[in-house]
Amino acid sequence: MITQLSKLLNQSGISLTDQQKQKLIAYVSLLDKWNKAYNLTSVRNPQQMIVRHIMDSIVVAPYLKGSRFIDVGTGPGLPGIPLSIVMPNAEFTLLDSLGKRVRFLKQVQHELKLDNILPVQSRVEDFPADPHFDGVISRAFASINDMLHWCDHLPAEGHGRFYALKGQYPTDECQLLPETIEIDATHRLVVPELDEERHLVILKKI
Numbered sequence: 001m002i003t004q005l006s007k008l009l010n011q012s013g014i015s016l017t018d019q020q021k022q023k024l025i026a027y028v029s030l031l032d033k034w035n036k037a038y039n040l041t042s043v044r045n046p047q048q049m050i051v052r053h054i055m056d057s058i059v060v061a062p063y064l065k066g067s068r069f070i071d072v073g074t075g076p077g078l079p080g081i082p083l084s085i086v087m088p089n090a091e092f093t094l095l096d097s098l099g100k101r102v103r104f105l106k107q108v109q110h111e112l113k114l115d116n117i118l119p120v121q122s123r124v125e126d127f128p129a130d131p132h133f134d135g136v137i138s139r140a141f142a143s144i145n146d147m148l149h150w151c152d153h154l155p156a157e158g159h160g161r162f163y164a165l166k167g168q169y170p171t172d173e174c175q176l177l178p179e180t181i182e183i184d185a186t187h188r189l190v191v192p193e194l195d196e197e198r199h200l201v202i203l204k205k206i
Ligand SMILES: C[S@@+](CC[C@H](N)C(=O)[O-])C[C@H]1O[C@@H](n2cnc3c(N)ncnc32)[C@H](O)[C@@H]1O
Pocket: 072, 073, 074, 075, 076, 077, 078, 079, 095, 096, 097, 098, 101, 122, 123, 124, 125, 138, 139, 140, 141
């Protein structure tokens, strides 16, 4: 698996240490092991997990500004765990409402010795942001409008941003934004060996 990961990282122009690569592989192994009992992801093949979960998450890293992030509806830690491994100087709160997913995240934290993540079981609407976050990230969590509504209290005033990871460009969702929100930037993401579209929509409060 490490050879496959190294090749994909090269194709993306991403440079990681051997230790970071080993942690990403160890995470895939845990995901594969726990998936059987906990049903964490529909992706069953570890090689596919590297493409669809690891690479799909870390291609977002160059666009994240700041050092305090929250991954809302993180599920088994996506994209938050891979991002925390490739961005060791940033802190990631990993939030999910389901207890068994958060138990898995705590096991990953323990086994991989990740000291820059905080797994939290809570519905996002009930989670207090104290202090506020530089970035609110989500993948496969909700429509952009629902994300903005439920996460309105989380970003820092002024510089805080919402980062929505999407497949096809969400034209309809972007036309329905509240008046208080504008698009800061959009990026088409390229995930090597994934023949599907990926987009990142970055939003800010006006
Ligand atoms: C489809 S999964 C996506 C998981 C992961 N982000 C990914 O890309 O694979 C959505 C996750 O959001 C969580 N979730 C749904 N509503 C939530 C809420 N109101 N607050 C926190 N988490 C929520 C679910 O428990 C689930 O794990």
